[in-house]
Amino acid sequence: MEAVRSKIFREEALRHHEGSQQEGDVLRISPAWTRWTYWTVLGLLLVALAYSLLGTLPEYASGPALVKVDGQSQLTVDAPGVVSSVEVRPGQQVEQGQALVRLRSEEETVSLERIQREFELQLIRILRDPSDESARQALTSLRAERELAEARQQARTLRAPQAGVVSDLRIRRGQYVTPGESVVSILGKDVTVSLVALLPGGYRPTLEPGRPLRVELDGFTHEYHTFTIESVGDQIVGPAEIRRFLGPEISDALQLNGPLVVVRARVPSSTFTSNGKTFNYFDGMLARADARVREERILVALIPGLKGALGHEDR
Incomplete structure (x- = not known):
């Protein structure tokens, strides 16, 4: 019989079973601890309910x-061109009318010089013959053309519209700019x-x-x-x-x-x-x-x- 049992059960299990056994005690719960836990949980539930009703x-x-x-002025270009020089740097204090950026103006300069030469020739004709009406008419027309050419040449230089600080500078020398492109900002x-x-x-x-x-x-x-x-x-x-x-x-x-x-x-x-x-x-x-x-x-x-x-x- 012992041989049969040894084949069915492990030896460690049999030795443990035959050894002295002590039964465990009954689980005892303290009434004070259960009452304290109950009222704590109930209180937390009431607080959560009140908070959900009153809280938002x-x-x-x-x-x-x-x-x-x-109060910031954005300067843009009116005609396409290439930047010939940048006269300021970011953070620099500038005065009203100060030159900021210059664009190449070879074409405008040549046109202005041509008109100026023609103007001087017509002026010499009038000085020689004050009664020369054709020379007077040509002089009047050339005076208007010269003013327009000067305005075009001056437009190739962007100037500060107000005193302030250069807050943004988006161009560099040699850069090509298009009409309407913002190139510099002045913070008044x-x-x-x-x-x-x-x-x-x-x-x-x-x-x-x-x-x-x-x-x-x-x-x-x-x-x-x-x-x-x-x-x-x-x-x-x-x-x-x-x-x-x-x-x-x-x-x-x-x-x-x-x-x-x-x-x-x-x-x-x-x-x-x-x-x-x-x-x-x-x-x-x-x-x-x-x-x-x-x-x-x-x-x-x-x-x-x-x-x-x-x-x-x-x-």
């Missing part, structure tokens, strides 16, 4: 935004800063002037500035119209989707502070804008069907 969740209209600096003394936010068009009925707008500038993560909404567009437009409104200089840097509404906010200062340092706002700086549009109770957010039963109203 804010809803935000969020979208890209950019900084606009007013009277500068105002605003923010243009592009928010989802579906939130237009809930957006109003006077409400706060929270802004996070690109490059300054988790640093928020709160501005006041100054105006809200009356039209909801698509991305193509927004790009036309912003212009080619900055529109390509934004990712626009769906219908949008333009919201403007007033920036009270031309500078901002980050980590104890002061920085200037620059035209075209990108940001993220959030406008609070409504709030709803947490319980309603969890169970939308309770909205009517609780008499919930958006705020």
